[in-house]
Amino acid sequence: MASHYTSLLSRLFGKFAVTSFPGPFQRLINRSYVRLMGLDMSEFAPAESYSSLNRLFTRALKAQRSIDPDPLAVIAPCDALITDLGTISDGKAYQIKGMAYDTAALLGEHYASEAERLEGGNYANFYLSPRDYHRYHAPMDLKIESITHIPGRLYPVNMPLLKNKLNLFIENERVILQAADRQGRRHFLVLVGALNVGKMVVTFEERIHTNTAPGPARHYRYETPISLKKGELFGWFEMGSTIVMLSQKGALEYEIEAGEKVRFAQTIGRLKEDG
Template identity: 55%
Template sequence: MNQHITSAMSQAFGRFASKEHKKYFQNIINRSYVRMMGLDMSEFDAPDTYPTLNALFTRKFRHKRSFSSDPKDMISPCDSLITECGKIEDDTALQIKGMRYSVDEVLGEGISDDAKKSIHNGTFVNFYLSPRDYHRYHAPIDMQVLHAVHIPGKLYPVNIPSLKKQVNLFIENERVVLECLSGEGKRFFMILVGALNVGKMVVSFEPRIQTNSNALNPSQYSYRELYLSKGDDFGCFMMGSTIVMLCEQEMVEFGISTGHKVSFAQTIGRLTF
């Protein structure tokens, strides 16, 4: 399979965003991006302190956000817009209203049939991170990571207009699938979906995953004792993108709806154990 043009375009943008330009020019780039996108920098360092545009994209908080310590509370893994959420009907979920996709297909061949079946008739949430959002992602609960699967693919935009017109966008785009367990042994998946101009999707616990590269075949990684605590930072998008969460039946009752804007650390659901 030849590299798709969306991947080539995104690699070119990634090289520009990763380049450390002369200080005065970098300051112009950073300030222009903040102004153009309307970034709220109140929780972050000043734009002039970031040596590259990617450093600005992947900025960290000056002070950690607080969140509920109740182990039953699930928090949002990111700052985002909820583009869709609801019940998985058999193996079908919504990309956006009127546009469905198969969760089995989005999980890919690297996930076992039994693991796929465990989330049939469960629940799903699609988190869309716009270019103005905080780009890092965090563990929504205390969790164990069983597998990570990198699936190369295209890099179509994942904004609302694209979700409405591009059939099977989540299935065609590059993605990283994380198979996880809650503390009570309930299975869920976090799927990091690439998008146009996403220079990289970084998974901090698995440096072998190199996205937006020349990889053409899926790669799989398994773990025996990999645990993340609620709120742990485990990577970032280098531009806006989407996280899809797929949960087993009777694992969580979500308190959010389509169209809600959520922030990392905000309680979005309650585990039902």
Template identity: 50%
Template sequence: MSRHITSAISQSFGKFANKEFPTWFQKVVNSSYVKLMGLDMSEFHSPSTYKSLNALFTRKLREDRKYSLDSEAFISPCDSLISECGTLQEDYALQIKGMRYSSDELLGEHFSSDEKKSIHDGEFINFYLSPKDYHRYHIPTNLKVLRAVHIPGKLYPVNFPSLRKRLNLFIENERVVLMCENASGKKFYMVLVGALNVGVMQVAFEPKIKTNADAVTSSVYDYKDLYLNKGDDFGCFEMGSTIVILAQKGMLEFKELTGKNVKYGETIANNV
């Protein structure tokens, strides 16, 4: 598979975002971006302290947020808008109202039929991170990572106009799929979906994963004893994008969230 034009555009933007300009000019770039996108910087350092636009995109919280330590509390992994949330119909979830996608196709070819079927008729939730959002993502519950799969692809925008006009957008785009187990041994998947101008999707525990690079074939990483704790920072998007969570039936009891904004650390479901 040859690289798509959207990947080339995103790679070029990434070079600009990573460039460290003279201090005076970088301050202008950063402050202009903050004003243009309406960033709330109250939990972060001053925009002028970031040495590149990408450093501003991937900013860390000055202090971690408080969240429930109750094992049944499943927290939001990120700051985002919930574009859709609900129950899978066999392997079908909603990309947006009226447009479905197959979870089997989203997960790709490096999972067995039984592994894919483990989430049929389960729950799904789509988190859309806009360019103004905090771009880091965190672990939503104590878990064990079983496998990570990097699937190269296109980098179409994942905003609402694009979701409404392009069927199977999540499936066409580059993504990283994490197969996990919660503390009760129930399976769920976290899927990081790339988008236009998302130069990189970082996965802290697997530095071999290089997104929006030159890879044209999928890479698979299996783990035996990789445990992560609720709230752990495990990477970031460089610009806004989407996270999809697909969970085994009966694992999560979601609140009604479609169309609502959530914050990292907010309890969004009961973790059974």
């Protein structure tokens, strides 16, 4: 099967983004990108210090942000806009108001039976724009039990397409983390790829290679689950995209609303003690 044009475009842009150009030209590229996208660089190294545009995309924070130590506090996994959040009903969640999608289809065949456990639970969509900090972190203490990579297209996940293209998250390439919280309740973190570069990095799983070639889903289960502490870095997008968080009924309660801008480490909800 041939690659979709969105994947080809993303690979071409990716080659440009990872190239380190001669110093003056690279500094011009970086400064131009910062101005064009309106990046706030106050928490990061100067734009001129990054050796490629991709290094600028995936920049690390200079200092750790403060995290609520309360084990019940749930934090934002990234800097993002909440495009929608709510309750999973009849197996449906929403990419944005009025645009429903099937959670079982989003999770794929490896988690088909798990989707039933999510009925009545919560979903939240975190949209990372090209100007946002691109790294993602654990929103709570989690045990990662398995991970699945589902190849797909790389349509943009911006507001116009969220409002007009059905099943956008399902058509796009994605990486799905199956996890349990401290009480053993089920959560999924779905990393959705997007146009340009289109790569998603998971620090603890080197077998995941996104935006390479079409093929079947790849599923990896861990005999010993991978432990992530709240706030721990577990990867990054190489350009902006979306994280979908799905949680079983009774696991947590959000304290944010659709349309709200959140920052990594901000408390956005609370785990329930009994769920």
